[in-house]
Amino acid sequence: MDIQKLPKILNKLPPNWVERMEKVFYKIPAIKAQMETEYDNIMKEAEPSLKPYRGDFPSYSHLPPAGLDRADILRQLVALKDREEARWKEGYVSGAVYNGDPDFIDFLDQVYAIHSQANPLHTDVWPSATKFEAEIVAMTAEMLGASETDGPICGTVSSGGTESILLAMKTYRDRARELRGIRHPEMIVPVTAHTAFDKSAQYFGIKIIHIPVGSDYRADVAATSHAINHNTIVLAGSAPSFPHGAIDPIEELSTLARQHDIGFHTDACLGGFVLPWARKLGYPVPPFDFRLPGVTSMSADTHKYGYAAKGTSVVLYRGLELRRFQYFTASDWPGGLYFSPTLAGSRPGSLSAVCWASMVAMGESGYLDATRRILETAATIKQGIQTIPQLHLLGDPLWVLAFTSDTINIFQVMDYMQLKKWSLNPLQKPSAIHLALTLRHTQPGVAEKFIQDLQEAVAYVQANPLEKGGSAPVYGMAATLPLRGVIREMLRRFADVLYKV
Numbered sequence: 001m002d003i004q005k006l007p008k009i010l011n012k013l014p015p016n017w018v019e020r021m022e023k024v025f026y027k028i029p030a031i032k033a034q035m036e037t038e039y040d041n042i043m044k045e046a047e048p049s050l051k052p053y054r055g056d057f058p059s060y061s062h063l064p065p066a067g068l069d070r071a072d073i074l075r076q077l078v079a080l081k082d083r084e085e086a087r088w089k090e091g092y093v094s095g096a097v098y099n100g101d102p103d104f105i106d107f108l109d110q111v112y113a114i115h116s117q118a119n120p121l122h123t124d125v126w127p128s129a130t131k132f133e134a135e136i137v138a139m140t141a142e143m144l145g146a147s148e149t150d151g152p153i154c155g156t157v158s159s160g161g162t163e164s165i166l167l168a169m170k171t172y173r174d175r176a177r178e179l180r181g182i183r184h185p186e187m188i189v190p191v192t193a194h195t196a197f198d199k200s201a202q203y204f205g206i207k208i209i210h211i212p213v214g215s216d217y218r219a220d221v222a223a224t225s226h227a228i229n230h231n232t233i234v235l236a237g238s239a240p241s242f243p244h245g246a247i248d249p250i251e252e253l254s255t256l257a258r259q260h261d262i263g264f265h266t267d268a269c270l271g272g273f274v275l276p277w278a279r280k281l282g283y284p285v286p287p288f289d290f291r292l293p294g295v296t297s298m299s300a301d302t303h304k305y306g307y308a309a310k311g312t313s314v315v316l317y318r319g320l321e322l323r324r325f326q327y328f329t330a331s332d333w334p335g336g337l338y339f340s341p342t343l344a345g346s347r348p349g350s351l352s353a354v355c356w357a358s359m360v361a362m363g364e365s366g367y368l369d370a371t372r373r374i375l376e377t378a379a380t381i382k383q384g385i386q387t388i389p390q391l392h393l394l395g396d397p398l399w400v401l402a403f404t405s406d407t408i409n410i411f412q413v414m415d416y417m418q419l420k421k422w423s424l425n426p427l428q429k430p431s432a433i434h435l436a437l438t439l440r441h442t443q444p445g446v447a448e449k450f451i452q453d454l455q456e457a458v459a460y461v462q463a464n465p466l467e468k469g470g471s472a473p474v475y476g477m478a479a480t481l482p483l484r485g486v487i488r489e490m491l492r493r494f495a496d497v498l499y500k501v
């Protein structure tokens, strides 16, 4: 079977037919066997690049009989770090490491070491951890408009943007069940909302309705309004969205939610620590936070533009009552009276200490300056992209810059950029790539190098449009293949490979 020819045939069929056909097809032993062979072949090809250290470093599929020499272990760790560090440090990576300044990292590492044993679950042993978390929440809430609202804005610290979104959606589900008796809850989110919303729908049994975005990549308010029904528990929008850096019409969407007496979640995982400062700097930032009365919850990631180490985010609520639906409590467990505010039980208090330290070390002036540098660099890169006739930006983003081409294969451009060390994010529907700017990109010469390499990449792809190999065929197929079950299975196989020794 030539898998590459499938999209053309299947795209002519209605999607629900394709999905049903897919399920039936894979029950046929011959097809199943052929698919297995295809998956194996694709994974065999991918495996060497996913496991680059085989042969160069010792690997352990069982415990060493005796503990290894600590100095040797440290040498291995440093050698691994050395192989990986240059790329992100020099600013070749989209997103990922948002500060990365060596002195700042050293400072955060010291904080981690000081509090490495802390666990906020044990509130009696480490009240310092709860102090850090309460202050992280308060400072984030204040930045996002708390003092301009009537009631309290409260929240919790979570392990990342995904957990913040999971928690908020669980909170709305439980509130709707308790207060309104809703047994078949639904949420409405733009197609561009982070997939953490889909994850929460899967995990918590909430039906998710995706609404389209317009040509500006912002959520369609009329379509949202149309989708609301008596089971709707929450609407959401992004400020900005991961794929295109577009800020949804949060004011209109949250007003709609308020009119229907349902929740509205602003996902400011990316923008929570940028947009307040961008607004102060005079950039056009539409309202997106608790200053809007219809916004009932928000997520803002301290481990992105809050510049903390990976592993923290903040989820915020309008009012203490709403937050209580997030908590887990157990009154009859033989292990004692138990409660935990978030998904995990035990948690790394060290990361909360690091997050707190990052915030107080940055201060308002630090965030303002960081935002200024990022947005100025983004403007330079945006201008550079606009000078390349084969490319165009999607929407009108501030610092998450998605671009594509109508004339050349954008994934081939990404492959060429990869050869030049750049790690960009591939997007689909439409096919595009993006660069999420961080402080790493504000280093002298990085923006210029990006544009120079991009010009070279475009010229190369234009001259060699039929060149085979690289990831372009895989991304091209993944973007257009209607057999979404095949793609999802491929992702599962991919995860399997990651866990191979």
Ligand SMILES: Cc1ncc(COP(=O)(O)O)c(C=O)c1O
Residues within 6 Å of the ligand: 160, 161, 162, 163, 194, 196, 238, 240, 241, 242, 267, 268, 269, 270, 301, 313
């Ligand atoms: C807008 C948005 N929301 C949520 C998330 C999820 O964050 P995390 O990867 O920390 O779970 C991201 C991640 O990039 C994001 O960009």
